[in-house]
Amino acid sequence: MLRVSLREISAALKEGQVSPTELCQRCLSLIKATKFLNAYITVAEDTALKQAEESEKRYRTGQTLGNLDGIPFAVKDNFSTAGIETTCASNMLKGYIPPYNATVVQKLLDQGAVLLGKTNLDEFAMGSGSTDGIFGPVKNPWSYSRQYREKHVQHSHTENEDSNWLITGGSSGGSAAAVSSFTCFVALGSDTGGSTRNPASHCGVVGLKPTYGLVSRHGLIPLVNSMDVPGILTRCVDDAAIVLGILAGHDPKDSTTVQDTFKPFELPSFIDVSKLCIGIPKEYHTPGLSSETLALWAKAADLFENAGAKVVDVNLPHTHYSIVCYHVLCTAEVASNMARFDGLEYGHRSNMDQSTEVMYAATRREGFNYVVRGRILSGNYFLLKQNYENYFVKAQKVRRLIANDFVNVFNRGIDVLLTPTTLTDTIPYLEFIKEDNRTRSAQDDIFTQAANLAGLPAISVPTALSEKGLPIGLQFIGQAFQEMQLLTVAKWFEKQMKFPMVQLQGVMDEGHTVSHHQKSAFFS
Amino acid sequence: MWVLRLGRCFSGAASGGASSGSRLARAAPGGGRQEAAGDPGCKGRVFQNPTWQHVEQTPLSQKKVTVEVLDHLERLALVDFRNWEGVQQLEKAIQFADQLHAVNTEGVEPMDSVLEDRCLYLREDNITEGNCTEELLQNAKEKVEEYFVAPPGTTFLYITHLDLINPLCGLGKCNLPQVNLLPCILVNCGRILK
Structure with a gap:
């Protein structure tokens, strides 16, 4: 029952096939059984059960709050949650209990949804693997899938199985793993450079990054204010549309949300793509793109063409520079954003108290990992008076060129762009950590970053399994505030591809093939 | 590269x-x-x-960051990073960013925000929330009554951190005056009180 979509579970709740409490308990026990995935940092068992109980009362009296009433969800641990620890996977915020809810969390709670817990991430969402947080890396549920193991075991039976697990991608890896392992029906991520779409692609789920300004950032602990967007991770495109309908819209507490009224939409069941124009950006064929991903991308383009859509090559000539541009803008904004963490009002505080500055510096050394410290420093360097024009302003100019590339393409009559989400399918953790965080982010965000610089909506849709039996996603990038068109195209594509569901049941019982942690409890 | x-x-x-x-x-x-x-x-x-x-980028273009800049950065960033790896990481980050200079941006206006074409909303300057002193203070490690407490005085960090610092900064570097400001600082909601 936990494997169905949000829409289906909502119908089951309405028809009384399952009660909110029972559903919540099932999810909680699956979270326990899959603890070794390290998807959750905090499981809010007590409050979740309380919320489920209240939802149950509402169902009994016929006064439900909305379509999401009683539906369990998870939230990345960089969204503030009242009364529930919010850590950003950093020592800096260990033990921090926010006094308020992020707007997006509050909107889901107002619908009666049940908050299960907070999911794992890279420290302060800086990373592309979900490997660099203080609570340890997140393991990709596909590492334990029948699809992967059947193909993998024959190649590597001599290796230690325990060390062969795969990364989820990141930085919203915990949220992607949570949705992918069926412990919740929707999870919130954040997306600054691809942090929702990248793990979605690696974990075989749908990852939506809405247009900048459509969904409130209030309560999302900022990374890069001018690019951060709350992301939505679900099992299918329809579910993402439902959740977007709830989250989108102006928030008085976030001045960067636009004031246009947002009309929630339902995606049509019958979709005609023959009048569409799909753009294939040449520059997205980069060095390092795997042959399988390339083949899928080409196949997807054919699919649209065969269905009558116009498929054309387009140029986004400044895309190459999006990662470098992001590198400068991100570190600069991080340098400024992270200034708030000084140990005085909240978060970690060092015991070194010879002076205020000594305390500040020691607190920040102890509280931040090397990635965060590194970005703060380079950001301060780019912002130095003598470097400001040369780096920061230069990057802002390049940003305009990148954004203009998209404007030009869409002005030419292109409706939606079709690109890969990531270079390859996911890789083993031991492989991933051979390169440092910055190098990895530069490689992994290459297809996703430009959409953030330009503020455009983009979605990663699970497309097919690789030869290794691992998910590959493709990305659609739409025009600003044209989520309905974007999701409609994505839904049509999803329907054609029929991406297989991850097969976890039973696999975990075979003792010798699985890690020793709680294997028997998983999906029994 | x-x-x-x-x-x-x-x-x-x-x-x-x-x-x-x-x-x-x-x-x-x-x-x-x-x-x-x-x-x-x-x-x-x-x-x-x-x-x-x-x-591959030629090694010629690699910039070295001077000790003066490192000093300055450390004070701005309020994190100590001056070990070999920290400096290396910074130099690599700069080298990476230098690729931007290959782009011709003549006549291009810098872009601050993608929402630059519209008016952003500002709230009325009225108090809408409040009475949450206790809640807010709960996350502070040290407090007195309604105040956050900071350690007394302000001294520049490297003086106490010499032992942590690396070969790049010799003892001779640390000759800036030590400044003692206030005997004790209490910070109340952003204001500093003597």
Whole structure:
């Protein structure tokens, strides 16, 4: 029952096939059984059960709050949650209990949804693997899938199985793993450079990054204010549309949300793509793109063409520079954003108290990992008076060129762009950590970053399994505030591809093939 | 290194992976595609060879960060980083960013926000929330009554941190005056009180 979509579970709740409490308990026990995935940092068992109980009362009296009433969800641990620890996977915020809810969390709670817990991430969402947080890396549920193991075991039976697990991608890896392992029906991520779409692609789920300004950032602990967007991770495109309908819209507490009224939409069941124009950006064929991903991308383009859509090559000539541009803008904004963490009002505080500055510096050394410290420093360097024009302003100019590339393409009559989400399918953790965080982010965000610089909506849709039996996603990038068109195209594509569901049941019982942690409890 | 050389369809530069990609892509359904004329690297709608390449950057362009700048940065950033790895990481970050200079941005206006074309909303300057002193203070490690407490005085950090610092900063560097400001600082909601 936990494997169905949000829409289906909502119908089951309405028809009384399952009660909110029972559903919540099932999810909680699956979270326990899959603890070794390290998807959750905090499981809010007590409050979740309380919320489920209240939802149950509402169902009994016929006064439900909305379509999401009683539906369990998870939230990345960089969204503030009242009364529930919010850590950003950093020592800096260990033990921090926010006094308020992020707007997006509050909107889901107002619908009666049940908050299960907070999911794992890279420290302060800086990373592309979900490997660099203080609570340890997140393991990709596909590492334990029948699809992967059947193909993998024959190649590597001599290796230690325990060390062969795969990364989820990141930085919203915990949220992607949570949705992918069926412990919740929707999870919130954040997306600054691809942090929702990248793990979605690696974990075989749908990852939506809405247009900048459509969904409130209030309560999302900022990374890069001018690019951060709350992301939505679900099992299918329809579910993402439902959740977007709830989250989108102006928030008085976030001045960067636009004031246009947002009309929630339902995606049509019958979709005609023959009048569409799909753009294939040449520059997205980069060095390092795997042959399988390339083949899928080409196949997807054919699919649209065969269905009558116009498929054309387009140029986004400044895309190459999006990662470098992001590198400068991100570190600069991080340098400024992270200034708030000084140990005085909240978060970690060092015991070194010879002076205020000594305390500040020691607190920040102890509280931040090397990635965060590194970005703060380079950001301060780019912002130095003598470097400001040369780096920061230069990057802002390049940003305009990148954004203009998209404007030009869409002005030419292109409706939606079709690109890969990531270079390859996911890789083993031991492989991933051979390169440092910055190098990895530069490689992994290459297809996703430009959409953030330009503020455009983009979605990663699970497309097919690789030869290794691992998910590959493709990305659609739409025009600003044209989520309905974007999701409609994505839904049509999803329907054609029929991406297989991850097969976890039973696999975990075979003792010798699985890690020793709680294997028997998983999906029994 | 991720330095970029622009170019279209390096047909001679196909790696093993890319050629097998062409094979796979050709095997994919969808006959009747048009091949881009005169461009052997393009089959169907998706380019079969990378349209650009990474190029190793010459070591000549690597910038060294001076000790003075490191001092300054450390005080601005309020994190100590001056071990060898920290400096290396910074220099690599700068080198990486230097690729921006390959872009011609003549006459281009810097872009602060993608919402620059519209008026952003500002709330009325009225108090809408409050009475949450206790809640807010709960997350502070040290407090007195309604105040956050900071350690007494302000001294520059490197004086107490010499033992942590690396070969780059010798003792002779640390001759800036030590400043003692206030005997004790209480911070109340952003205001500093004596």
